[in-house]
Every structure is written in C-alpha cells, then in structure tokens.
Amino acid sequence: MAGSEVAGTYPAAGNTMRIDTYDSVSASPQAFEAAIDFMARIDAGGRFLYISAPGLSFIGYHREYLRIITLFDLVPPDEAAILRACLELVGHTGQPQKCSLHLIKTLTYPRLVELRIAPDPRHPDEFAIVGHDISTWADNEQCLTYAMHHDVLTGLDNLASARREIERAKQEANATRTRIALLLVDIDEFHRVNQAFGYEVGDRILHETAQRLKNTFGGNEFVARCYSDAFLVLLRNVPGRDYVEDAGRRISDAILLPYSHQGQTVQLSVRMGAVLYPDPANHAEQLLHHADQALVDARKRGDAFAFYQYQSLAERLDTLRLESDLHSGIRNGELSLHYQPIVDTVTLETIGVEALMRWNHPVLGAVPPATFIPLAESAGLINFLGDWALKNACMQLIQWDKQGIHLGYASVNVSAQQFRDRRFPAAVRDAFKLTGIAPTRIVLEITESVLMEDPVHAKMLLEDLTAVGVRFAVDDFGTGYSSLAYLQSFPLSTLKIDRRFVNSLTVSRNDQAIVAAVAGLARTLELELVAEGVETEEQRRMLGTNGCNLIQGWLVSKALPIAELTHKFESGELRVRNR
Template identity: 60%
Template sequence: MPAAAPQSDSEDTTGSLEQTVDFFARVTPDGRFTYLSDRGLEFIGYHRGYLQILTLPDLVPDAEFATLMDCFDRARERRTMQKCTLHLVKTLTYPRLVELRININERHPGEFTVLAFDVSSWLEREQSLIHDAHHDALTGLPNLTAARHEIDRIAGDMSDPSAQAAVLLVDLDEYHRVNHAFGYEAGDRIIQETGQRLQKIADRREFVARAEGDSFLMVVAHTPGREDIADLARRVSDAIQQPYTLDNQTLQLSVSIGAVMFPEVRHQSGKVLRQADDALIRAKRVQGATRLCFFEPNVRTKGADALKLESDMYNGIRNGEFSLHYQPISDARTQQVVGVEALMRWQHPVHGAVPPSVFIPLAESGGLINFLGEWALRNTCMQLAQWDNAGIRLPYATVNVSAHQFRDRRFPEVVREAIALTGITAERIVLEITESVLMHDPARAKMLLEELTAIGIRFAVDDFGTGYSSLAYLQRFPLSTLKIDRSFIVNLPHSVNDQAIVAAVVALARSLNLELVAEGVETPEQRQMLASSGCHLIQGWVVCKALPVDQLARKFALGELRTVSA
C-alpha cells in the first residue's frame, strides 16, 4: 500500500512562515516529499495525493537539474542554508523563477528543509527599474547614465587606431527665461520638443540622450573627424533655431555645443563628459549662428576622479559590488537588540571600500540614487523575512531615505510594493529622513508621512539636532523616532553643553511620546550616561559595528547579540 500523501505539519511551520514563503517543504535526499505546505502545494498546482509519486527534481527543468543537486550537496557538506536560483515548473507546463534555499533539517535526520521565493515579479520589477534608471521620464530619451554606458561601449569597441567617435553636449541658451515667462509646464514642452527635433536629425550612428535640465547629449559612434562633427553641430543649431509655439506665441531659441573627439582624448565616459562640459563653457562665449567649441587636450580639468568614480557606479550595480551591512540598535538596560539599521556599502574592484560620504552624492548627481534606495528598501524587507525563517526575530529595521527618493512621486508606491512582495508587516519598517527633507516642502512631506503611517510605516528623524530642530516642526509631522546625532555623543562625558542638549532632547522626546535613539555610542561611559539620562536605545561600536548579514547572524548564533524574544 502506498504511503499516505504528505500533509501539513504544524510543528515545522507557522502561520507567519506560510505567509512569508511561496513554497515550504521537507524532502528526502532523493527529493521525495515528506511534507509540503498548503501554500507550496497551491504554488506548484498539484493535488496533495500526487505527492506520492512527485519529487522535487520532477519540478525542475532538465537543464537546471545539476544546479539543484549542487545546492543539495553544498547544504549537506556545509550544514548551512544554501541558495540557488532556478525554475519550478508548475503543473509541468508553467515555469516560475524562484530563489531556492536548502538546509539540513536537524529535527528530522536525513531530510532537508526547502524554501522557495517566487522572484519572477521581482525580476520584472527590477527590469522596469533598470529601464527607469536609464531613461529620462520627461522626454523618454536615454538619460545621462545610459549615455555614459554608450560612450564606454563605443570606446571599448574601437579596435581600429584610425577610428574616431565624438560626444556633443548641446545646451539651450537662456532656457530659464522660458520658465520665468511661460511657466514650468511650458518649459517641459520645450524640452520634449527639443528632444524630438534632435532625434529627427540623428542617424543610426548617433545616440541622443537627455543629460539634465536643458542639456542633451549626442554620441557619434563613427566619424571621419572634426569637420563632420562641425556639420552635425550646424544641423543641430538649425533645428533648434526653428520657431517653437507656446500658447499661440512663437519663440526662438539658440544652442551652445561643446564637443569632444575620442580616442583623440583617451578616457572613459566620466572624463569625456567633463571635457565636453569644459568645451561647452567656452562655446557659450562664442559669437555667431553656430556656437561650437571642441575640447583641446592640453586644457586641464578638475574633478576627474569623481567623474570616473561616478561612471563606475553603473557597472558596480550590475556586478553586485553594492551590499547592505546592518548595525544593531540595542536597549542599554537589557543589552537586547531591538532593531537594525541598513547601511549601504560599495566594494569597488580597484579602489576597495568607497565611503558612503563619497558615493551617495555621486549617485544623486548621476541619477542612480532612487534605484539604489529602492534596492536597499526591498532587500531590507527580504532580509527581515529571511531572519524570521532563521529564528532571528528582529522587531524592526530602519532604512535611510534620500531627499531625491522622498520627492519622487512614486515613493509611496515603492514602499508598498516592497512590503507586499516580502510579506512582512509595515510596522517593522522605519524610514529615516533628515530634518532638511521635511522642511524642503513641509506640506507635501506631511501628506506623504500621513499616507505611509496609515499603512503602518514609521518615520525617524536622522541626525536630530543638526538642522531645524524645533518643537513646532516636530509637532506637525507623524514621527515615531528621533535619532540624536553622534556629534552630541562623542564628548558627552566631558561636555556640559552636550549633556544639557541630550537632557533637553530626552525631555522633548518624552513630551511628544517619541522613541529616542543615540547614534555613534562608542564607550561604556557614554552608554551609561545616556541610560541615566533616560535615553535607553543606543547604536554604535559599543554594541556592534555594521556587519554583513552572515557575520551578524553568527553573532546571534554565538549569543554575543540577543534579540528581544531570545
């Protein structure tokens, strides 16, 4: 008589786990199911009775069978959870891309625990994000990031020493007057039409992009030389000088153009664009119908290293050079970890660790900060779910939000999607913003905070005390947490002024019923003084520095760190 079909197993899974993962199972070494959750059964689309003959390898395409077996082998040898990405074929016809996690099941010797997350929708969203990160929302043209990539691609393909390419930086003259006279919506229409005109005159070898503001880029893959580029510049100038129509009025504009020939100047995109900008500055001073200047190689430029690093960020994102480290937030009274802060890191293949103080401004200027910010939020939500599965229950995680992200109209949708995709509760995410972000547009900030707090998201004011810091502004916004800036902590044991400031902030937080976290706590003396003053939540090296996921998990496993539920 065949064995009964595997049923649900409340000992090994909980309601929260069922809601967190798409597929939860126990299998034998040859892949036979001894348990499969109801949600997992629904995910693969079979009746439970069919599990008597179905095995996990049956759900995997033949081409990915070796990947599955390798994951099992690694889990068996290392006795830690191993990951792989492959397809599970639903009802033998419909493949879904999943991230599979396999581990030895200690409570059931000889069996493996198998978890799977459906990442198809995440990948679709990632593709959409990549498209958005490389295209300008107003014109639909490729943006500055895409132009940099195109320049690097062309430079890399130029094996013929006699071959030449060029970059033209096209800037509308006196464009700001359009905004002042007709309004910003009219100015946007001018930008859109300018992009269309440039596309019409461009041929297949010419790549058109919007750089920023009223500037556009044309990247020419193959050109005989400067005379050819000068002719293109004349065509660009003629096209832009044709009248624009705004509200039944005609308007005429002119352009200035800075051009760079390469490999006449042998540099990557960052340097090329900087040199085009230098040439544009000189072109603004030229008189005549066509304002064009070529960059001269003997002219030195400033900020070249920063431009080079900025251009490296694109490849860094694609190559997985960015990661998240997590720093615990601890209760000074109990030494228990009540949360973590997600901190972004960039490990450059040449320069090593690039400080956030360097790469965050570069990401903002290069148009990548929203992409990175969304990636950090989504991955932090995923990490909370993974920690839950591993038995590390952290009440919350905080994620920093840049001013650019906060002002993005899509930001509330991005937050909702990150929560929905990972299944965690919104109350476990705290978004950190600075005082200046709130005060840039207080009315809009208040509406956005109210919209997201309504679904459970909490907000913390980062670096409190370094900006506007007034009771009046705090009362206006639905905040949950203040984070005392480290500048008030470093000299706390010896500075009467800092002690007075901390005492005042503690009283303020208490009166507004706000949670208070002290940042940059490095010594036991600082920790003791903060606890005595009523600031019990601390973050800093005295607790633990920011660590990669695996190192932080090891500290919890060894008992060096304890969660509230431990």
C-alpha cells in the first residue's frame, strides 16, 4: 500500500490518532504520489494524519518530528492566517480551495508551494492536501517581470515602468495637493561617442551616466532610462520652478564631469525639458509628451534647459502666421539693428556698442526679440539673420569711423545654431573680408550653455577665430551651468553679468555676493566685466565698488536706432572715449 512506510499510529499533539494511507487514489498510487511534491492528510488543527514519502522527503523532516508539530508550524507566522482562512473556507463550503504560501524546509529556508486543499467526505474535519513547489516558477516570473519593467543595460526602470510611476505620482499629487515635476534628460550628440569608440564603450558610458543620475538624488527620486541616450527624472513634493531648475543644474553638473576611456577624456553635455504638475497655467496633463516638447524647445533655442509652455490651438496658429510674416519681413527689410552703448562705469565714456536686432512688423509694430528670435531658430532663419547682423555691425563701425565717431568695438550675439553650424567660422571671416574691418573690433557674444554644450568643439572654434583677432564674451554669465575649470581654458575676453543679478543688487545680499564673486573671477582670469541692465546710480556705484569696469543699461541709454544714437554721439550727449 502506498505510504505504508509511514503509516501507523503515533501520538499527535498529545492524542492518539490513526494514520491512514491515501486510499482515495485508486489507480497507480505510487506513480501519482511520486509526481506530487507534497501530499498529506491533516485534521482541522493542522495535525498530520498522513504524509506521502515524497512529501516527507520534500519538507526534509524526520517522521518522528511530525508527531509533535502541525502544518501551521511549517508555515511562516505571517502566512498562518492564509492557511487558516483557506481551511475554514473549505470546511464552510465543502469545495476544494487553493492557496500559495511558503513551507519551511528543515527549519532553514522556505519554498513557495501551491496547496490544493479538499474536504474528506468520509471524515468530517479532515482535509486532503496536494502541494506543488512553484518556487522556480515564481523566481522565473519575478525575473520576467523585472525584465519587463527595467532597462537591461543600466538597471534603471524603463519607459513602461516610468509611465506607471508617473500616473501614480499624479494621483498622489492630486490627493495630497502637492506638485511633481518631470525632467527629460537627453545627452547631446551621443552618437559621436559610439562612432569614435564603438557601441561597447558607449554602453559603458550610458551605464555610468545612469549611476551618476541615481547618485545625484541619492535614491530619493525616480530615475528611468527612456530610450537610447535619454533619461527621465521624476521629482515629488516640488515647491516651485526654482527647485526644478536646481535639480537640472545638479544633473548637468553630474554629467559634465569628464568620462574616461583608456586615458581618453570623453565630455558629454545634456539638454533638458521639464514640466510641472499640476500647473493650471500650462494645462499639463500628458507629462511625458509635454516634457518632450520642452526638450524640443530647448534644442531649438540652443538652451540647456526649458520648461514646457502651453499653447492653445489659436496660439499655435498665430505662431505659424508670425513665422510666415518673418519670412516676408526679411524680404521687405523690416528688420534692423539698434545699438546700446557699453560705457566706462566711472567716466560713462562709451567704449563700444552691442548690436541688437529689432523687427518692426507693419501691423503688429515692434515684435519683441524674445518672440521672433525663437521663431527664426525654428524656421531655420537664424543663421541668415546672424550673418546679416555681423556684416551690418562691421559696416556700421566703418560708417561711424568716417563720421569721426571712433568706437572701440561692436559686440554681436551668436545663437547656439550659428555656433554649431560648421560654416560659422567661414561666415565670420567673410564678414571681415567684405567690410575690411579689423577683427579685433568685433566681440562675439555666446552663452554659457553654448560653451558647455560641447566644450571640446567650443574651445577649438574659439581658438580658431581668436587667432584671427576676434574676441569672445560670455553673455548672461551666472545663469548657465558652466564649469569654472572649463571656463578658464577658453580664450575669452569678457564676462557679462546677467541683468537679473543687477536688478536686486541694492537690496539682495545674495546678488551682491554673486557680483563680487564674478568680479573676482574676472580679475583672476584678466577678463573685462560688463554689467547688463544697469538702471540706477546706486547700481552703478555698487558695481564700480565691486570692480565692474563696464556697464550698459537704461541709466546711460536704451538700444537706439542708428540715426538717433549717432546724433547723441555727435551732440556730445554720449561721450566716446578717444582711442
């Protein structure tokens, strides 16, 4: 009889009970039992009345030990309630039930087992149990589930997992009346790393990038790899935009740190698109899509970071119309250059001018540069406009020379798209060849983010044009993500302090400290320092005290058309320093 080697009578929990063979199996019982990991009969208290030989071997205990324990003793304490509930349900309904729980083998490690429990119609309050070891299946399922929701290369959550996490975070934000933010982080020109070093090295750098992102937030924020060279960071309990911008700086700083491969330094830079939720002003609901739109906007503008900006259908149509009008405006000569004097902080003598583009729309009037410059970038017109502005600034210096107005230089802004264009150096040389102006009288203004987008390329380009005589200024200094270690390696002539630090200079100790620090940096690097947006005498005094030698702003003059500014020079209202 199957199971006869363990059949017999033994004390169970202080009582004498029979142990029956599992005679409900009529056909080939030995084969049946051999195919089952665990087969037993218990009473309502869990005491063993019978256990198959394979079952005894499976749990790994001696037969004598089963005389003093129950099935509940072989189950982890936190799962005993599951077993008890299943037995009660079988007893109440008279129907077989199943449950999955762990059986502790030989007092050491548990195995996940699926138990099928059926009532014994011949013996009330007794149950037949068949168990299957599903640990391996569960482990495989867990591995498959992990693989479905994680990126194999970096170990980060993947896009599918990120979508679920974003929805959970949105629900939490709605319930707790807090805000979340999503940052989409894209590595610029990563294909060049793959082309130069191969995909294996590229994969190692991506893996290191993932670790840097995780370390940046110390595991406190959700980080995922979306695709290829793009990552996602989900921030919870966001107090405002400044918090998100600070997170962006931390991300950029982490990735700007040089990578190394076989002694070769690899430098990466990133662009980021960010979106806040909830944000009534932007109607941001599809966070991933909107973060991607913000990233596209950052690329178009040549910026390292951009927030999502909502546009209604009507606004999008207006944008398309204005873009079409810009094409017409260029053909019709509606764009011009205005010039703002750059003066000595103490004497107020004009040293140079900054050329600033203006658009006088025939219907709308003056269109702000903050509106039409991004349009020009998205429409592919910015390179044309940049070349035109440089040539016109060169010719205007020559014209003023003929009129006896000898300015030291004109500074011209260079967009990120221009700077990245391989034809840019040639276009600058063409401007000098065409006009005959000395290259030393032109200062090209670029932003920190443009420099740091690809520092190796930037350094080569700056050195190339500096050798000709061109000078370079870093515009809006202090607002980007530049590394001071890299800044000192660029051949620069000027730093321009952004107007946001000047606006509150007289009342903000933080801004005072920033201006003092930048002035000290400029002295150390032997650079000129220009403060933008100077509007009051008090600002001028404080800037001079801190060592800022040049200023520009409405205190002296706003940007003026050529004829009006020429009149101010000729009348002596604006004095020009003799060269």
